[in-house]
Amino acid sequence: MIGREFIAELENKREKVENLFNFEKFKVGSGTYGQVFQAFPKTKNKLFPKKSYALKLIECIDHKQNMILSMSACREIALLRELKHENLIQLNRIFTDQRKVWLLFDYCEHDIWQILTYHRKSETDKFPSKGLVKSLMFQMFQGISYLHNNWILHRDLKPANILVVGEGSKIERGRVKIGDMGFARLFNSPLKTFVDIDPVVVTFWYRAPELLLDTKHYTKAIDIWAIGCIFAELLSTKPLFYNEEEKLETSTPYNREQLHKIFTTMGFPKIEEWHNLKAMPCYERLTKDFASAAYEKRSLAATLSKYKLQNTSEFRLLEKFLTMDPTKRITAEEALKDSYFYEEPLPNADAFYGMKIPYPPRKYLPNEENNNRTQHQQQLPPRQQQQQNIPLQQIPLPGIVKQEPRIQP
Numbered sequence: 302m303i304g305r306e307f308i309a310e311l312e313n314k315r316e317k318v319e320n321l322f323n324f325e326k327f328k329v330g331s332g333t334y335g336q337v338f339q340a341f342p343k344t345k346n347k348l349f350p351k352k353s354y355a356l357k358l359i360e361c362i363d364h365k366q367n368m369i370l371s372m373s374a375c376r377e378i379a380l381l382r383e384l385k386h387e388n389l390i391q392l393n394r395i396f397t398d399q400r401k402v403w404l405l406f407d408y409c410e411h412d413i414w415q416i417l418t419y420h421r422k423s424e425t426d427k428f429p430s431k432g433l434v435k436s437l438m439f440q441m442f443q444g445i446s447y448l449h450n451n452w453i454l455h456r457d458l459k460p461a462n463i464l465v466v467g468e469g470s471k472i473e474r475g476r477v478k479i480g481d482m483g484f485a486r487l488f489n490s491p492l493k494t495f496v497d498i499d500p501v502v503v504t505f506w507y508r509a510p511e512l513l514l515d516t517k518h519y520t521k522a523i524d525i526w527a528i529g530c531i532f533a534e535l536l537s538t539k540p541l542f543y544n545e546e547e548k549l550e551t552s553t554p555y556n557r558e559q560l561h562k563i564f565t566t567m568g569f570p571k572i573e574e575w576h577n578l579k580a581m582p583c584y585e586r587l588t589k590d591f592a593s594a595a596y597e598k599r600s601l602a603a604t605l606s607k608y609k610l611q612n613t614s615e616f617r618l619l620e621k622f623l624t625m626d627p628t629k630r631i632t633a634e635e636a637l638k639d640s641y642f643y644e645e646p647l648p649n650a651d652a653f654y655g656m657k658i659p660y661p662p663r664k665y666l667p668n669e670e671n672n673n674r675t676q677h678q679q680q681l682p683p684r685q686q687q688q689q690n691i692p693l694q695q696i697p698l699p700g701i702v703k704q705e706p707r708i709q710p
């Protein structure tokens with residue numbers, strides 16, 4: 302049998318995602334890495350239990366009729382096939398045909414961005430409960446601890462990437478699943494108040510100060526700073542380092558407005574607190590752009606005083622996350638041993654334990670696949686242009702992803 306007939310034969314045998322699931326009308330996200338749909342197994346589909354799934358369409362590139370998988374798609378598949386933890390998104394299956402690659406995940410109805418948006422808009426239910434916050438934080442640290450123990454950094458932790466399983470799943474109701482939705486909008490967002498801010502806008506609000514000062518090394522401490530920002534936001538429902546400007550054209554990670562917001566909230570870093578500050582690549586620029594005296598009266602305690610967090614275990618732990626010097630910032634392992642997680646209410650495996658879930662289901666986006674693709678590819682900034690690409694046929698595509706990860710937690 303020659304190549305073309307063999308491929309045609311293979312194509313006929315392969316289960317087509319369109320035959321197995323209803324999903325086309327249920328798009329829940331679109332961005333840098335592709336489009337995500339809620340998917341429901343078709344009645345004749347006995348392969349998959351009757352529940353919701355998330356189907357992610359990976360952006361392939363048509364290169365003279367050879368479908369090639371982008372570097373980022375290969376990185377995602379290679380990474381997710383190795384990882385297995387109850388607080389990380391789980392890749393169930395990979396589908397492919399001549400033109401597309403689909404990743405199948407369990408579906409998560411909620412995320413922390415959606416939870417915060419609900420409370421910001423509510424007149425009668427302005428804050429998430431202490432039990433919900435504690436469970437979300439505990440589960441987040443369990444997931445991040447697994448990643449960091451395997452020397453994997455997330456690098457883009459933010460509320461929209463912390464997913465939570467909703468009703469319907471007995472075993473996993475209220476279970477945190479850390480993902481990387483990649484829903485980054487690729488153009489400047491119109492100026493919006495944070496109440497309505499989309500989860501798809503690229504934001505610097507969760508970026509650690511060393512990143513903004515152009516540190517050459519991503520570290521685990523960068524993820525810890527981001528979780529600290531999420532913790533503060535869960536306690537106040539306000540983004541701690543909210544900054545109206547979302548500038549994408551900045552050529553360097555140095556972001557003056559974001560640094561000003563951090564210093565206004567926390568005070569200006571002292572050399573005695575952050576020994577290595579002078580060695581930061583943008584230190585000279587920092588000393589030119591900022592006068593430390595302008596931030597003398599600023600501190601985290603002063604900023605959060607209206608939320609009555611003084612002398613609480615929450616505040617003491619928050620200060621350990623939001624330590625300016627990355628070498629002094631608490632680790633995920635240390636955080637899990639903090640007294641905060643050993644006092645009432647104790648963290649429950651179900652973040653929604655003892656409550657009816659008030660959060661609305663995800664909204665479906667219009668599925669203008671063609672426009673989005675044109676728009677998406679036209680607006681992709683140069684740094685995200687796909688580097689080397691790998692022909693689709695070279696990717697061994699497993700069935701159900703069952704093998705244990707080589708990297709042991």
Ligand SMILES: Cc1ccc(-n2nc(C(C)(C)C)cc2NC(=O)NCCO)cc1
Nearest residue numbers: 334373374376377390455479480481482
């Ligand atoms: C290019 C790329 C995109 C996403 C990921 N990624 N990484 C993770 C962690 C949380 C395990 C680190 C999860 C994912 N991917 C996803 O969460 N995919 C589901 C919807 O996009 C990796 C690589």
